[in-house]
Amino acid sequence: MNFADSQLFFGIEPEQAERMLPCLEAASRDFPAGKLMYSYLSGQSSAAVILEGSASVVRYEANGSRTILESLSAGGIFGADLDFYTESLGSVHVVCDTPCRVLFLNYEKMIRPCRSACPRHLDLVQNILSILSGKSRLLGERVEVLSQRSIRDKLMCYFGQLSVKSGSHTFTLPFSMMDLADFLSVNRSAMVRELRFMREDGLIAMKKREVTLL
Amino acid sequence: MNFADSQLFFGIEPEQAERMLPCLEAASRDFPAGKLMYSYLSGQSSAAVILEGSASVVRYEANGSRTILESLSAGGIFGADLDFYTESLGSVHVVCDTPCRVLFLNYEKMIRPCRSACPRHLDLVQNILSILSGKSRLLGERVEVLSQRSIRDKLMCYFGQLSVKSGSHTFTLPFSMMDLADFLSVNRSAMVRELRFMREDGLIAMKKREVTLL
DNA sequence: ACAGATATGGTGCAAATGCAACAGACAAAA
DNA sequence: TTTTGTCTGTTGCATTTGCACCATATCTGT
Secondary structure: OOHHHOHHHOOOOHHHHHHHOHHHOOEEEEEOOOOEEEEOOOOOOEEEEEEEOOEEEEEEOOOOOEEEEEEEOOOOEEEHHHOOOOOOOOEEEEEEOOOEEEEEEEHHHHHOOOOOOOOOHHHHHHHHHHHHHHHHHHHHHHHHHHOOOOHHHHHHHHHHHHHHHHOOOEEEOOOOHHHHHHHHOOOHHHHHHHHHHHHHOOOEEEEOOEEEEO | OOHHHOHHHOOOOHHHHHHHOHHHOOEEEEEOOOOEEEEOOOOOOEEEEEEEOOEEEEEEOOOOOEEEEEEEOOOOEEEHHHOOOOOOOOEEEEEEOOOEEEEEEEHHHHHOOOOOOOOOHHHHHHHHHHHHHHHHHHHHHHHHHHOOOOHHHHHHHHHHHHHHHHOOOEEEOOOOHHHHHHHHOOOHHHHHHHHHHHHHOOOEEEEOOEEEEO
16 A cells, blocks of 8 residues: 555645655665564654554563554554553564565654644644544453453453444454454463353354354 | 643643633533543543542443543543543443542544644644553553453562552552452452462562562 | 441352363465 | 464363452441
8 A cells, every 4th residue: 555545644645745754754664474573662763654464563471471462454553652562571562464564754753743844744643643542442442351351251342342343243353263362361272162152152153253243 | 730730731831721721612610529520422522631639430341340440630631532441331431539620621622723712732732642642551551461361460460560660669559459459350359369379479568558579 | 436337358169261182174385 | 185284172170260258457427
């Protein structure tokens, strides 16, 4: 995709967006699949837009367990204050799932409107505001799921969110079973077992990754 | 405290902040302790600053369990997109812990700079941006704690965060035992038991709400 | 100081979850 | 096609957690 189609430049004409790039210290880079693209280290202040490919934001805990914090596809944005991960305990990285082309931008330059060259800089700030509250809402949903006390409740809560988002009782899981277990922070085999019980109890129907709430 | 001392008006002179109030449709209200101040209903778009008192953002689940999403004191800000709670499953409310005076503002008016009356409107947007990423960071920490798999790991993770924030191995819990259990989404008595085991294992020392990591 | 309410600490038991191990399914590579 | 590796579903067993109680401790208002 073209960088100007990103949510970051929503409402800004492509030519004007193009003209803003030098001011934002834009730099494009390519990464092969599986490559580490970004680490949330203190002091770093670049943001990035994924132009091609898909990636995951993951945290590796000291004890070896892994948590998927976010899944990103083309148009996705990460880095700097756009995400909110502290490096306190585990380390947080952005890793390519497929080969990626990524546009890096200077976050500080983005949020401070310069009155000189960039007439649409204000729109950029507005867009960041909306991206930020959108991402925050996702995190809030995550907290809602994680604060459920049983595996069954976590699954039902998450399925409920997917159902609302898809506007249907039937939807497709965006995760493999392993990743879903990591996402919910539960044991994989315990989760698969619980899914079986839920099917037996007539709560859900599943065919591959397609789930229906009954 | 005075509204102009809120983070929302950071860097804006009090007189100028005063002049912005009508434009933001500001309205002050008082609430007694325990009173419901705000519900996150779809469509509502007012934000609020706590001038006096303290409050909690809580979610009540369908099954009766309660989750404390956030603790607010004077200067704290809540409402609209400033928080990120969806009403999908449980209902989310802001409730006074002590008597509160609160200033309500129109969120939409805040984030859309009007070129006419408010020369400092842009600063307001910048401040919202920083409040939003600050709150998001808190939420991210919350996810970090909740994604720990055992009660012990949740406690250690949370204690680690408090230790980093206080800059010391000894710190004071901001919660009662009941509220802490709700915050971590675990059973209270199981948590108290685990705290005892952790003391016996020499991991921590506790005296009332004062915890020391060993 | 008292009574009532609320918070805390504790225990036994049942249920849920994690863990390790294994077998079949599936997909990518040779 | 076979091979190889990864994902999935399953099971038995150990451990953790939730739950329902109870006994003290602490707080609050009279």
